[in-house]
Each structure stands twice: as C-alpha cells, then as structure tokens.
Amino acid sequence: MIDFLMERYNLPKYRKEQFLKAFFQEGINSWDEMTTWPTSLRDILKKEIPFTTLQNFTEVTSRDGRTTKLLSYTQDGYPIETVLMRAPKRNTVCVSCMSGCPVGCKxxxxxQMGFKEQLDHREILDQIMYFKRVLKKESKELTNVVFMGMGEPLLNFDNVVKTIKDIIDPRMLGISHRKITLSTAGYVKELEKFLALNLGVKIAISLHAPNQQLREEIMPTVAKANNLKDLLLTLKRYQLRTNKRITYEYLLLRDINDTSSHAKELAKLLRNQICLVNLINFNESEGIDFRPSSKKDIDGFRRILDQQGITNTLRYSFGGEISAACGQLAKKSG
Ligand code: SF4
Known part of the structure; x- marks a missing residue:
C-alpha cells in the first residue's frame, strides 16, 4: 500500500520502514499520529492513502466481554463482518475475505445471504488492523488470525495469500505462521496450489459430513465439484510431506450428521491421519432449517471418536448471543 507513494514522491527507503512500524506495529489511530513523518509528508499521505478502506463501523460485544463482532462496509457499500475473540492467553481475529459467499452451504x-463482493487485500487487512487498535486500547496484543469469516478464502486466492504474507512479515504485523489458520470448505485444486506455497499456516477443513453423499446434501456447491476422496488424498500427501496436523471442522446438526453411525464413519475416514476433529454445535440462525445436537448425542459422538483414537474437541463457539459464531456471519446487527 505504500510502494506507489514511495515511487511517486521519490521517498528514501527509511520512510517506508517508519510507515510500516507506525501503521502495523504501533497501531496508530490516524495519519496524524505518524509523528516520525513531517507534516508536509503526512499531508501527502492523507491525500493519497485512505487510513482505512472500511466504513460505517458498528460493534457489538457479548455480555461476558469475550467476543466483539464488527459490522463494517466496503467503499461499494457491501457489508463485512469480523469477530474478535478474547481468551486469557490469546486474542484472535476472525476475518472475512468476501462480502457474503457464493458457496451457499445450507x-x-x-x-444463505448470497455473494456480494470479493474483498481486496487491503479490505481484509483493515479488518485485522481495526481490532489490533481495539486491543491496543485494552493493553492487549493481537496474537492469532483465522480466515473463517464470510467467504471461502481459496476462492479469493491472491488477496488472501497477499494478506497472509503481510501478517507474517516481521516488518508488518509479524505474527508467526503457526498462529494463522486458513479454513476451507475443500476446493481441491486451489488447496493444492495454496499448500505448494509452503506458507506454513495451519489448515482447517470444513468437513461437516463423513461421506460424499451427505456432503453433497449439506454443502452441494463445493462437494459436487470436489470429491471427498480427492480432498483427503491431497491432505494425505501434504501430511506425508510436512507431518503437520490437520484440523477438521465438524458442525453438529441434529439427526443429520450426529448419529453414532456418522461418528463411526468419520473415525474410519480419518483413521491413520494426524488430525484434530473440532466439533462445533450448530448455532440456530433465522431462516436456517437445522437444529443443534443434544448433549446426549454430542457425548455419544465424542465417545465413539475417543474409542477409535480420533483426537477431538468440542469447541466453545464464541459469541452465539450476538450472532458472531460459526456460520452466523450474515449482517445482522446482533
Ligand atoms: S460455510 Fe464457508 S464456504 Fe460454506 S457458505 Fe458458509 S462461508 Fe461459504
């Protein structure tokens, strides 16, 4: 974002370093706070580069103070939602890479809100910077970034990759690749291309069903175009090469994918893999015709995975009360 300015005004290299430090590391709140630059240069900055590409911010924080959901809009007026999750030892921002999503998982x-717009690299980055500044005011650090908000990251490939590089870059956000997770619904060709980049970030697969048929029912767009066998083969090859653990997200939907036979099938599917199954109970959302699993069914499901040696967690889904939990980002004011 600064390179064109450097060229146009023929600025010395150290100005770029000062810019990156102030904007990304110190988390300044406006160009006026960039005091390492003289006023004349700051005026150029104000004229040439918007401080943020997002607008009309609305924040809602859960009663326990752990989750804040941000609704903002692109310059074209499309809504984006971003979530900050605070935990004792880490603060995670869940970013959106699209406004809406074309994949339409049921x-x-x-x-269900449909596809509005791809976000560019700066719009993704500005979501992270927004919460970096919020955390700074709370004397906290941003530690993790997950690409699990609105949209399928691998269908906005170049912008997502560029953003990840900026997050990792020690001159910019300087967050370790181990603290970044990219979640995909399973676009095989794009995933192979992403894995070949060796960025070292964690991969999470939105699996949600233990077989091809059920995946096609609940995630028709992605599943019909990307066979589960091919997806698993790609992940297996990646694992053989890197020895990295893969996380599978599995949303529990009552009577759809949460029975004991589903659990057995899932265990069989993931046997011999170094993986973690992240179980998430469904959060009821207006207009979506699924129900959460009962405690008894969740316990039964987990017991089977445990017996079969599949490491699993039941993820506390942050922010249900403000519609900020998984699969709930759809521009409601909360
Ligand atoms: S689960 Fe992910 S890929 Fe599927 S519709 Fe929602 S945002 Fe898109």
Missing amino acids: FCATG
Whole structure:
C-alpha cells in the first residue's frame, strides 16, 4: 500500500520502514499520529492513502466481554463482518475475505445471504488492523488470525495469500505462521496450489459430513465439484510431506450428521491421519432449517471418536448471543 507513494514522491527507503512500524506495529489511530513523518509528508499521505478502506463501523460485544463482532462496509457499500475473540492467553481475529459467499452451504447464514463482493487485500487487512487498535486500547496484543469469516478464502486466492504474507512479515504485523489458520470448505485444486506455497499456516477443513453423499446434501456447491476422496488424498500427501496436523471442522446438526453411525464413519475416514476433529454445535440462525445436537448425542459422538483414537474437541463457539459464531456471519446487527 505504500510502494506507489514511495515511487511517486521519490521517498528514501527509511520512510517506508517508519510507515510500516507506525501503521502495523504501533497501531496508530490516524495519519496524524505518524509523528516520525513531517507534516508536509503526512499531508501527502492523507491525500493519497485512505487510513482505512472500511466504513460505517458498528460493534457489538457479548455480555461476558469475550467476543466483539464488527459490522463494517466496503467503499461499494457491501457489508463485512469480523469477530474478535478474547481468551486469557490469546486474542484472535476472525476475518472475512468476501462480502457474503457464493458457496451457499445450507447450514451457513453467510452462504444463505448470497455473494456480494470479493474483498481486496487491503479490505481484509483493515479488518485485522481495526481490532489490533481495539486491543491496543485494552493493553492487549493481537496474537492469532483465522480466515473463517464470510467467504471461502481459496476462492479469493491472491488477496488472501497477499494478506497472509503481510501478517507474517516481521516488518508488518509479524505474527508467526503457526498462529494463522486458513479454513476451507475443500476446493481441491486451489488447496493444492495454496499448500505448494509452503506458507506454513495451519489448515482447517470444513468437513461437516463423513461421506460424499451427505456432503453433497449439506454443502452441494463445493462437494459436487470436489470429491471427498480427492480432498483427503491431497491432505494425505501434504501430511506425508510436512507431518503437520490437520484440523477438521465438524458442525453438529441434529439427526443429520450426529448419529453414532456418522461418528463411526468419520473415525474410519480419518483413521491413520494426524488430525484434530473440532466439533462445533450448530448455532440456530433465522431462516436456517437445522437444529443443534443434544448433549446426549454430542457425548455419544465424542465417545465413539475417543474409542477409535480420533483426537477431538468440542469447541466453545464464541459469541452465539450476538450472532458472531460459526456460520452466523450474515449482517445482522446482533
Ligand atoms: S460455510 Fe464457508 S464456504 Fe460454506 S457458505 Fe458458509 S462461508 Fe461459504
């Protein structure tokens, strides 16, 4: 974002370093706070580069103070939602890479709102910077970034990759690749291309069903075009090469994918893999015709995975009360 300015005004290299430090590391709140630059240069900055590309911010924080959902809009007026999750030892921003989503998974509020717009690299980055500044005011650090908000990251490939590089770059956000997670619904060709970049970020697969048929029912767009066998083969090859653990997200939908036979099938599917199954109970959303699993069924499901040696967690889904939990990002004011 600064390179064109450097060229146009023939600025010395150290100005770029000062810019990156102030904007990304110190998390300044406006160009006026960039005091390492003289006023004349700051005026150029104000004229040439918007401080943020997002607008009309609305924040809602959960009663326990742990989750804040941000609704903002692109310059074209499309809504984006971003979530900050605070935990004792980490603060995670969940970013959106699209406004809406073209994939249309049946359980997902974002998918049901349809596709509005791809976000460019700066719009994704500005979501992260927004919460970096919020955390700074709370004397906290941003530690993790997950690409699990609105949209399928691998269908906005170049912008997502560029953003990840900026997050990792020690001159910019300087967050370790181990603290970044990219979640995909399973676009195989794009995933192969992404893995070949060796960025070292964690991969999470939105699996949600233990077989091809059920995946096609609840995630028709992605599943019909990307066979589960091919997806698993790609992940297996990646694992053989890197020895990295893969996380599978599995949303529990009552009577759809949460029975004991589904659990057995899932265990069989993931046998011999170094993986973690992240179980998430469905959060009810307006207009979405699924129900959460009962505690008894969740316990039964987990017992089977445990017996079969599949490491699993039941993820506390942050922010249900403000519609900020998984699959609930769909521009409701909360
Ligand atoms: S689950 Fe992900 S890929 Fe599917 S519709 Fe929702 S945002 Fe898109």
